[in-house]
Amino acid sequence: MERKVFKLKQIGVIHSPFKNLGEIPCQGYKSKEEGKIEVFEEYQEGLEDIEGFSHLIILYIFHRAEGYQPKVKPFLDTKTRGLFATRHFNRPNPIGISVFQLLGRENNILQIGQVDVLDGTPLLDIKPYIPKFDQRENVRFGWLEEKLK
Secondary structure, three states: OOOOOOOOOOOEEEEOOOOOHHHOOOOHHHOOOEEEEEEOHHHHHHHOOHHHOOEEEEEEEOOOOOOOOOEEOOOOOOOOEEHHHOOOOOOOOOEEEEEEEEEEEEOOEEEEEOOOOOOOEEEEEEEEOOHHHHOOOOOOOOOHHHHOO
16 A cells, blocks of 8 residues: 655644643643644634634644654553553654633634643644534543543
8 A cells, every 4th residue: 555645734833831741731621721822824814713612622743752652651551551542642643632722812822721732832733622523422441441430
């Protein structure tokens, strides 16, 4: 099978209070911290109508990741796990995903809450969080089921 090369464009930068990896909360829903998403001006028009959404799905680059590891020790465990059964940052394609609360917008700047990324994180994309589309019923969550009781 032929492998394709994809080009991604950085469309902005995420500003957060977290300067070091050890400061970041394990998941954003636990975070009370706020930050900003600076969308580059050439993409600002794409923010039209975004204010009607309370939460956004944010795709970004783990810019401080250091290569791919097939087995990693996740934040919530002491045992190593297969990378793709975790949300660890050392991935073949270091793409991260978070759900942030949208607090407001001023031109190309989004005020966000529930932040869980490093300051200066490169932004790849923004999508509205829509519960009817994004939530699932009867969900299993593997090794985490015991950890999150």
